[in-house]
Amino acid sequence: MAEIKQEKFEKVLTKYVDEDGSATLEFYRGHGGYEAAERVLKEMKPGEVIEAVKESTLRGRGGAGFPCGVKWSFVPKETDKPKYLVVNADESEPGTFKDRVLMERDPHQLIEGSLISAYAIESHVCYIYIRGEYYDAFLTMQKAIDEAYEAGILGENVLGTGFRLDMTMHRGAGAYICGEETGLLSSLEGKRGLPKIKPPFPAVEGLFGCPTVVNNVETLSCVTHIFDRGVDWFKSIGPPGGPGPKLLCVCGHVERPGTYEVPMGINLLDLVNDYAGGVWKKRELKAIIPGGTSAKILTAEECDVNMDYESLAAKDTMLGSGGVIVMDEKTDMVNALYNILRFYAHESCGQCTPCREGTGWLAKICGRILHGTGRMEDLDLMIDLAQKMCGRTICVLADAAAFPCESIVRKFRLEFHEKINAGAGHERDIHTGGPLVQPGALSAHNQERLDELQGGH
Amino acid sequence: MTEKQTVNLKINGEEVEAPAGEMLIKVCHDRGLDVPFFCYHPGLVPEGNCRMCLVEVAKAPKPMPACTTPVADGMEIETHSGAAKDARADVLEFMLANHPLDCPICDKSGECLLQDHSYDHGRDGSRMVDVKQIKPTKDLGNGVKLWGNRCISCTRCVRFCSDIAGSGELAMVNRGDSSVVDVFPGYPLQNPLSGNVVDICPVGALISEDFLYQARVWYEKKTDSVCHECARGCNIELQTLNNEVKRIVARHNDAVNDYWICDHGRYTYDYILGPERSLECRLGDSANPANAPGFLARKLRKSADEHGADSLGVVVSAFMNNEALYLLGSLLQELGVPAENIGACARTDGEEEEFKGGFRISADRNPNRRGVEAILGKNAFSSHADDLLKKAKASGLRCLLLVSDMPGQPLADEWIEALDAVEFGLVFLLENDSRIPETVHLLPATAFSERDGSIINEDGRVQLLRAATQLPRGVLSLDELLQDALVELGARESRLSPRGLFDEMAGVVPALAEIRHGDLGEAGLSARGGEE
Numbered sequence: 002m003a004e005i006k007q008e009k010f011e012k013v014l015t016k017y018v019d020e021d022g023s024a025t026l027e028f029y030r031g032h033g034g035y036e037a038a039e040r041v042l043k044e045m046k047p048g049e050v051i052e053a054v055k056e057s058t059l060r061g062r063g064g065a066g067f068p069c070g071v072k073w074s075f076v077p078k079e080t081d082k083p084k085y086l087v088v089n090a091d092e093s094e095p096g097t098f099k100d101r102v103l104m105e106r107d108p109h110q111l112i113e114g115s116l117i118s119a120y121a122i123e124s125h126v127c128y129i130y131i132r133g134e135y136y137d138a139f140l141t142m143q144k145a146i147d148e149a150y151e152a153g154i155l156g157e158n159v160l161g162t163g164f165r166l167d168m169t170m171h172r173g174a175g176a177y178i179c180g181e182e183t184g185l186l187s188s189l190e191g192k193r194g195l196p197k198i199k200p201p202f203p204a205v206e207g208l209f210g211c212p213t214v215v216n217n218v219e220t221l222s223c224v225t226h227i228f229d230r231g232v233d234w235f236k237s238i239g240p241p242g243g244p245g246p247k248l249l250c251v252c253g254h255v256e257r258p259g260t261y262e263v264p265m266g267i268n269l270l271d272l273v274n275d276y277a278g279g280v281w282k283k284r285e286l287k288a289i290i291p292g293g294t295s296a297k298i299l300t301a302e303e304c305d306v307n308m309d310y311e312s313l314a315a316k317d318t319m320l321g322s323g324g325v326i327v328m329d330e331k332t333d334m335v336n337a338l339y340n341i342l343r344f345y346a347h348e349s350c351g352q353c354t355p356c357r358e359g360t361g362w363l364a365k366i367c368g369r370i371l372h373g374t375g376r377m378e379d380l381d382l383m384i385d386l387a388q389k390m391c392g393r394t395i396c397v398l399a400d401a402a403a404f405p406c407e408s409i410v411r412k413f414r415l416e417f418h419e420k421i422n423a424g425a426g427h428e429r430d431i432h433t434g435g436p437l438v439q440p441g442a443l444s445a446h447n448q449e450r451l452d453e454l455q456g457g458h
Numbered sequence: 459m460t461e462k463q464t465v466n467l468k469i470n471g472e473e474v475e476a477p478a479g480e481m482l483i484k485v486c487h488d489r490g491l492d493v494p495f496f497c498y499h500p501g502l503v504p505e506g507n508c509r510m511c512l513v514e515v516a517k518a519p520k521p522m523p524a525c526t527t528p529v530a531d532g533m534e535i536e537t538h539s540g541a542a543k544d545a546r547a548d549v550l551e552f553m554l555a556n557h558p559l560d561c562p563i564c565d566k567s568g569e570c571l572l573q574d575h576s577y578d579h580g581r582d583g584s585r586m587v588d589v590k591q592i593k594p595t596k597d598l599g600n601g602v603k604l605w606g607n608r609c610i611s612c613t614r615c616v617r618f619c620s621d622i623a624g625s626g627e628l629a630m631v632n633r634g635d636s637s638v639v640d641v642f643p644g645y646p647l648q649n650p651l652s653g654n655v656v657d658i659c660p661v662g663a664l665i666s667e668d669f670l671y672q673a674r675v676w677y678e679k680k681t682d683s684v685c686h687e688c689a690r691g692c693n694i695e696l697q698t699l700n701n702e703v704k705r706i707v708a709r710h711n712d713a714v715n716d717y718w719i720c721d722h723g724r725y726t727y728d729y730i731l732g733p734e735r736s737l738e739c740r741l742g743d744s745a746n747p748a749n750a751p752g753f754l755a756r757k758l759r760k761s762a763d764e765h766g767a768d769s770l771g772v773v774v775s776a777f778m779n780n781e782a783l784y785l786l787g788s789l790l791q792e793l794g795v796p797a798e799n800i801g802a803c804a805r806t807d808g809e810e811e812e813f814k815g816g817f818r819i820s821a822d823r824n825p826n827r828r829g830v831e832a833i834l835g836k837n838a839f840s841s842h843a844d845d846l847l848k849k850a851k852a853s854g855l856r857c858l859l860l861v862s863d864m865p866g867q868p869l870a871d872e873w874i875e876a877l878d879a880v881e882f883g884l885v886f887l888l889e890n891d892s893r894i895p896e897t898v899h900l901l902p903a904t905a906f907s908e909r910d911g912s913i914i915n916e917d918g919r920v921q922l923l924r925a926a927t928q929l930p931r932g933v934l935s936l937d938e939l940l941q942d943a944l945v946e947l948g949a950r951e952s953r954l955s956p957r958g959l960f961d962e963m964a965g966v967v968p969a970l971a972e973i974r975h976g977d978l979g980e981a982g983l984s985a986r987g988g989e990e
Contacts, residue, residue, distance in 0.1 A: 198523075346635065348634070350633055351630065351633045351637030352611070352613075354552045357634055358552040359552055359555075361634055361635035362586065362588065365589070369588060389548040390552075392519065392520035393548070395507065
C-alpha cells in the first residue's frame, strides 16, 4: 500500500468530522463557529458580501461550476417579492457522497454558510432540500437547526443583529432530477420534479416565482471559511480559475474509498494512489470517471490530470460533482456503461423528447450488446444518438447520459466488438439483424427491469 | 422607464419587427413560416417539452425552442438552416422510437401532427430494432379513450385540464420512456370540456369513443357552423360523411370561444338523423313536399280573407335562424297579420358554468334568443306568446303556425291544446310528437346542420351558419319554403341566395344595419346594440 501524503494540506471543510460531537453547537462554537457570520452581519453590507465572494472566485461545487458570487449578483435588488435561498442537498450524482459527510458531521458549518449567503442576497427564508435517502443527515441537520434557533442564531433576531432568517428542511422523494436546480424548485413547490425552461433563471424567477438562489452544500460550507479566513487565503489554494478546498469522493476499485478533502487542482493519480490507497487487489488501472457518472470517462493513460475545472475541461471532461469512480483492469466496460445508461433511462423525467426516448433507447441497445445480440452498427448508432441528445433539452440530464455513453463507446470500442462477436451465434431477426423477438416476449432490457421489480431490489 | 413596444430581429435574413415579449413561434407562424410543433398550442401556456420547434439562433450555443424563446432586439433566427432542420429531424426520430406506427388503425390518421411532421420534416426509415415500450390502453372517462402507446407526452391535455377546465384530472405518470398521460385511480375525466383534449391531442393517444372508427377524416366534408346548445354561439366545425354529422369539433374564435367547446355542444347531434326526427309531410290530401309553398300560401291567404288577419297566429322558436324569422315576419306582414300575433318560445334554462380559463356555458340554452328579439321585438317571448295563448283559449284564433325545432324540447301542452282548437294548424316539426292531433298539418323543421343563415349570440355577435347536411330530396328548408310561399303570394319575385337574403334583411332590421354578409367571415361581427 502506498504511503499517505496528506499532511501538506490543512483540511478545512472536514477538519473536525472525525471528532466526537462535531455536530453539536457547543463543539462548533468551541472551535470558533459563527464568529465569521457575526462579523459579516455586523460589519458588512450585503453588497460587500457578494463582492467578496465574487473576488474569491468560488465556483459552485454541485456540478456545473458556476461562479457563486456572480450567481448571487443576478438577484434583483429592487423587488417587492420575497427572496429565497435554497440549499441543494439532494446529492444524487452516482459516485458522490461529500455533502453527506458535511451534513452528518458538521451541520453548523452549512448553517453558518447559509446564514452569510442569505444575508448577502437579503433573503429571510432558507430551504434545505435534502435527498430523501439521507435520513441520518436529515435528523442531524434538523437537530442543528433546532439548536441554532434556540441559541438565537436563526429566527427573528439572528445573533442579535436584527436580521431575520428562517430555515426549513424539505426531504426529496428519491428522484435524481430533483438535484437539477429547476427540477428541485418544482419539487419544493409541491409539483412533479420537472426542470423548467431557462430563462427566466431562478435568480430572477425561481421558487414560487420569486428570486431564488440555489447553492450546493459544499459551496455554502466554503462560504463560511471565505469569511473566516479571508478571500486571499481561499484564492491561495489551487489554480486561479476556481480555487479553494475541494471534497472528492473516491469510489470503485480502490483500497480506501471515501471522501477526501484536497486542494483544488490535485493530480488525479495522486488522489487515487496517495489518498485512496491505489487500485485494489494490486490490479492495473483501466479507467476513471472524474466527476460523477455524467462526466466523460478518462482512460488510464489520460488520468495524469489535475483535478480542477479548467484542466479537466482541457481533457474534454469535467470536475462535475467530484465523484471519482475508479475502474480496474477487470471491469467489463459494456456492463459498466449499461449500468450507467439504465440509471439515466430510469431517472429521465420524461418531459423532453430526445431525453425521454433517447435514454431508454441507448440503454436498450447497450443491454442488447451486453446480452449477445448486438450489431456492429449499434456502436455508431449509440454515438450518433448520444450526440443528438446533447443540447436539445430543457435540462442537461440528456447530456449527462450522452457524455459517458459517447466517451465509453469511443474509448473502449474494442470491448464492445468482443461482446458483439461473442454473441454472433444468437438467433436474430432476419430483417433488422436485431434480437429475435417472440410476440409478447420482453426484451432483455425489459426482462431485467421486471426481474428487478419482482426481486424487490 | 418606458417599455419598448416592438423589437427588430432578423428571421432567415429578413428584417422583422415584432411586439416585445412575443414568442418566436408566433412571429414565425404569422409570417407563414413552417415551424413545426407538438406541445405548443396557441390557447395554452407553452411548456417547450416536445423540442420540435427548435430553430437556430445566432450566438446561442444550441438550437432554441421557438415556442418558449421570446423575441429580442438584434436576434438573428434561421428556421430552415441545415442545423435547424437536422435538429427537428432528430427530434422526430426520437419521437417515433417508441411510437407504435399503427396509423392504419389509428383514428387520428389524416389529421395527426406526428404523421404530417414526419412527412414534412422527418427522415425515412427507422434505426430502432429494439422492443418498444408498452403503455396502457384504457378509458379515461367522459367518452375519452387513451391509447398510451401513441402518447408523445406533450402535456397539452394535462395543461388544458389544469389551466382551462380547471379540474386537473389528467397528469403525466411514470418517467422516461414510460411516461404517459393518465388519470388518478377513481378520479376519471369528468369535466364538461373534456372533449377538447381529443381535439388538441396532436396524435392518436386521446380518442373520442363517439367518433371511434366512424369515418376516415380525409373523406369527411368540413363545414363551419355555430353551436346551438346554448346562447354563447361557440364556433364549431361540422364534419360530415354521406350526409351524416360524424362529429363536431371546436373552431377558433377569440371573440367567443377561443379554441374550445363544451361536451354538450360537441356530442349533441344524434337527433339530426335520430329515430325521432320527423321528416313527414302532411298537407291535407298531399304528402308531396313540393306542394308545401303553394299549400301554405293558399291556406294562409284564405284564412286571412275569411276570418281577418288577426285570426292568424304564429309561434317561432329561439332556435330559428334570423332569415327564417325575418321571412316569417314578412309573410305575416304581407297578409296584414299584426306583429303581436307572433310569439316565441324558448328552451328551459340550464345552469350557467364558468371555467378557470374563462370559458363559459350560458344558462340560456337558446342559440338565437337575441335574433328573435332583434327581428320580432323584445316582447316576442313574453307578452306576445302569452296573449297568443289566451287568444287561442278564447277561440280567437283560426289559423296557427308553430315552429317546433328545439331538440329535446317538445311543444308545451298548451300549444297542443291550442292546435286542437284552430281550424288550420301547421307545425314545422323536428322530432315526432304523438300528441299532435291527426288533423294538424306537418312539415319537417330544419335541423341546425341543414341551415344556411345567421344567428346572434347572447353578446350580440352575428355569426353565420352553413349547411353541412341536406334535407331529403324535395324537402325544402324553412328559408326556401317561406321564400317560395312569398313568391306564390306575389310578394317576392324569386328565391334569393343566403347572402342576398341576409343583405336584404340587414337593410330592414335595425340591429343588423351596416352589416353585410360578406363582412361576417368566419368569426362574425357585433350587431348594433350588442354588448361587446
